[in-house]
Amino acid sequence: MSKIDRISSCDDCPIRHNAVCAECDAAELAMLERSKSYMTIPAGATIASAGEPLTHLSSIITGCATMSRTLEDGRRQTVGLLLPSNFIGRPGRECSIYDVEAASEVTLCRFERRTFERMVQDTPHIAARLLMMTLDELDVAREWAVVLGRMTAREKVAAFFVSLARRQAQTDGGRQPARTTMLSLPLSREAIADHLGLTIETTSRQITALRKAGLIETPSLRAIRIPDFEKLALEAGEDDDGGIVA
Amino acid sequence: MSKIDRISSCDDCPIRHNAVCAECDAAELAMLERSKSYMTIPAGATIASAGEPLTHLSSIITGCATMSRTLEDGRRQTVGLLLPSNFIGRPGRECSIYDVEAASEVTLCRFERRTFERMVQDTPHIAARLLMMTLDELDVAREWAVVLGRMTAREKVAAFFVSLARRQAQTDGGRQPARTTMLSLPLSREAIADHLGLTIETTSRQITALRKAGLIETPSLRAIRIPDFEKLALEAGEDDDGGIVA
């Protein structure tokens, strides 16, 4: 029972692998539990800066953060959108190589880095679980390369909404987004542009164009309604059998 | 001794983690060894097609392969360049979601998928090792997003040569490429263009431009000489303290 207790307190954490945890060493899990702490970050705040050592690894419980690189001349590219269950920092490296910023208010579940790294070394199921999570992130990153490298501005914006809708649906427990979906936009236009490799003006124009084409509605600046998800997905360059991006 | 034997025969494989392997269960390693086989693929051949089941996971021993997605209208984006030690396929998924093609002649070390997956589940050090490899690939993919999203054609081409020089140096045992480096180009101009999100014409023009600027020399179509690596890296948008891409 002590085992199960500890595991259930893990429910909101990255290592949310109930069945698997049951096979882990209770002493090790207890250690991880002890090093765990929660933290709330206000919107706009910096969570980590490129090159600065991280004392903790954390996973996002609620909210949205961006991971970006800024070149010396000011050009910025967001390389990842961090949503609930995503990880900040990686075992085996002291620093983040990207800037991580809270796009909305973010709550984190933090683990002391040393402890966490020891767990990964010693506990097979945590390493295996983390491996699956990382492989999924790798797929997302590669899928995004197709968007960045080969899509038009209009397709990029559509792809962004489609991808965000999929990820929000997944977080909310559903598999696929409903045909008609309401989307909360945790990012400013500038942050969207940085994610898409576009300027803020082009992004804005394409959002307008999609609205005029009836593919999206914009009830407010930070919300998007998608009347027909399939149609939007088509606009994002997906063939009819649906895409793969998470 | 039997343990050590098995491990040393792993030297050219992804699971090349001698010290770590010594702690693994000999029976499990033996199983992995039994499922191992080598294979040579001619240049230009398809190694895997998106959506088709893979019976084997493999790692590249020699040569170069590309991982790409082709959209219905023919646009193609290469999402990863596979060089020695890189992995093809992933545990936990039956198919590759990308087309994998041999750019040059490729030799593979293949593992039967089922066996390999069981190993990942059961053997902590293999999962941990695979996790580190995957995290590195994730960094490479994210770094490439910066290139695709925010760099000019000239910077993209320079970044490609710089990145390739780093990876070839790494494979050859050195840490950083020498100041003056000879680079073998395993890709056609078209494949380079697909990797950079450019057309073949723009790619060719930028190679010419870099040559005229004295940043590279082109002794043959499939070779590049870099007289001053640092200078080329600067052209690729890196600040002076060097970049992070593998």
Place this chain on the structure above:
DNA sequence: GAGGCGCATTGATCCACGTCAAGTCAGTGC
């Protein structure tokens, strides 16, 4: 050596997106 074939390069033109510069609009403070 002539022809053909597959790549790569080069040239001329076009257009999608960047740039620069005004608006517009919601929110906030007085």
Place this chain on the structure above:
DNA sequence: GCACTGACTTGACGTGGATCAATGCGCCTC
């Protein structure tokens, strides 16, 4: 109500890279 601010939108124009079209060049076959 009115000014102020910051985020967003819209407009006019310029440009980097795409597109279309030759041309060059190694390599193979005959």
